[in-house]
Amino acid sequence: MQSMVILGATGSIGASTLSVISQNPTQYRVYALVANTNVDKMVALCEQYLPKVAHMVSADAAQQLKQRIGHLSVEVTTGADELESLVTSTEVDSVMAAIVGAAGMQPTLAAVKAGKRVLLANKEALVMSGRLFIDAVAEYGATLLPVDSEHNAIFQCLSIEAQHALGKCDLAASGISKILLTGSGGPFLTADLASLAHVTPAQAIKHPNWSMGPKISVDSATMMNKGLEYIEARWLFNATDAQIQVVIHPQSVIHSMVQYCDGSVLAQLGNPDMRTPIAHCMAYPTRIRSGVEPLDFFKVGQLSFFEPDFNRFPCLALAMEASRKGQEATTVVNAANERAVAAFLAGQIGFTDIVRVNEHCLNIVPQSPLDSIADILALDEQCRRYADEFIKHLS
Numbered sequence: 033m034q035s036m037v038i039l040g041a042t043g044s045i046g047a048s049t050l051s052v053i054s055q056n057p058t059q060y061r062v063y064a065l066v067a068n069t070n071v072d073k074m075v076a077l078c079e080q081y082l083p084k085v086a087h088m089v090s091a092d093a094a095q096q097l098k099q100r101i102g103h104l105s106v107e108v109t110t111g112a113d114e115l116e117s118l119v120t121s122t123e124v125d126s127v128m129a130a131i132v133g134a135a136g137m138q139p140t141l142a143a144v145k146a147g148k149r150v151l152l153a154n155k156e157a158l159v160m161s162g163r164l165f166i167d168a169v170a171e172y173g174a175t176l177l178p179v180d181s182e183h184n185a186i187f188q189c190l191s192i193e194a195q196h197a198l199g200k201c202d203l204a205a206s207g208i209s210k211i212l213l214t215g216s217g218g219p220f221l222t223a224d225l226a227s228l229a230h231v232t233p234a235q236a237i238k239h240p241n242w243s244m245g246p247k248i249s250v251d252s253a254t255m256m257n258k259g260l261e262y263i264e265a266r267w268l269f270n271a272t273d274a275q276i277q278v279v280i281h282p283q284s285v286i287h288s289m290v291q292y293c294d295g296s297v298l299a300q301l302g303n304p305d306m307r308t309p310i311a312h313c314m315a316y317p318t319r320i321r322s323g324v325e326p327l328d329f330f331k332v333g334q335l336s337f338f339e340p341d342f343n344r345f346p347c348l349a350l351a352m353e354a355s356r357k358g359q360e361a362t363t364v365v366n367a368a369n370e371r372a373v374a375a376f377l378a379g380q381i382g383f384t385d386i387v388r389v390n391e392h393c394l395n396i397v398p399q400s401p402l403d404s405i406a407d408i409l410a411l412d413e414q415c416r417r418y419a420d421e422f423i424k425h426l427s
């Protein structure tokens with residue numbers, strides 16, 4: 033029986049994780065559910081899953097939750113220290129890291145430092161803390177498994193040796209010439225370029241293939257998501273810039289590929305449903321049922337592939353450039369993008385302003401390298417303020 037904490041339980045990945053748990057009740061138990069503010073959703077989840085602990089980041093939300101689930105034997109907590117002791121508890125085997133954005137970094141790192149099995153959906157944590165994160169996984173003997181569908185696909189196409197050396201593997205020594213990171217291109221792959229300035233939040237979050245939370249949906253529309261994934265892939269697979277290529281694949285049937293030096297290309301395919309990579313991470317190295325329909329090739333019919341157009345997707349180019357500059361630049365781009373996407377969703381700036389905010393913030397990338405989490409958090413904070421000022425000026 034694996035005892036799990038779900039960080040971001042009220043979100044899209046949280047729901048998919050709980051769905052997989054429901055289908056495998058003799059193998060997984062929900063130890064704790066963690067969310068930010070959504071009390072209604074948390075009440076429903078507590079009634080259904082009866083976790084030992086329900087943690088709300090908002091103290092107000094925790095207060096309300098306490099009143100509403102008094103009839104259940106679920107302990108309600110709030111506060112950063114309480115969250116840390118929850119993910120590091122000896123009663124916990126694995127942690128699903130699915131808080132959205134930089135807010136997920138510290139609890140995820142706490143789980144890593146407690147040597148847990150960490151199922152990583154929160155790509156922003158790795159984009160920010162990169163080397164420090166990967167080193168902590170090795171130092172504290174944590175098991176890191178990639179939930180992001182592309183990274184999970186790549187992981188499944190690696191040799192066992194490379195899988196066991198996540199973050200430190202030697203791709204060339206494994207005979208790998210290239211990682212092919214696929215992405216659908218989102219809802220605006222073929223839209224008239226001039227129309228992008230007038231895109232509404234509702235249009236941007238309507239992804240053609242995947243159902244996801246609002247932030248990652250906007251990131252998919254700008255392809256910043258692929259940029260963050262490019263950075264994520266570089267850390268997870270210890271890959272150089274030249275070892276990763278982004279490939280547009282509108283059907284989202286192939287979830288990424290690995291090309292070997294003998295000409296073989298291995299791919300992982302499936303319906304676009306996050307329960308597949310989540311179930312893979314939960315059960316690795318075995319397999320469990322996820323509830324995902326088997327892929328019907330006769331329905332799929334055709335698969336197509338294109339080179340990304342950086343003119344259409346400048347956020348992708350920007351994130352790749354940041355990745356080449358280093359961890360300070362990726363921390364800045366990530367923080368800027370979070371503020372820009374929030375402002376776009378709130379109707380304060382236009383869709384094409386997102387890249388302007390991100391670009392503007394690259395001005396404050398420090399020259400000297402940052403080597404502690406505290407420094408990274410300080411840069412993240414500084415960048416948010418800098419981005420917010422520029423957003424005020426834009427709106």
Ligand code: NAD
Nearest residue numbers: 040041042043044045067068131132135153154155244245
């Ligand atoms: P979502 O918006 O649906 O859910 C976000 C969750 O994070 C919610 O439970 C919310 O309560 C919690 N949260 C938000 N702010 C918080 C804070 N300050 N402190 C603590 N908790 C907070 O997002 P999602 O789509 O489930 O994505 C979650 C993460 O997984 C993101 O990092 C995303 O990039 C990654 N991811 C998602 C998908 C997907 O299909 N949805 C795929 C790959 C990776």
Ligand code: MG
Nearest residue numbers: 180181182261
């Ligand atoms: Mg992905």
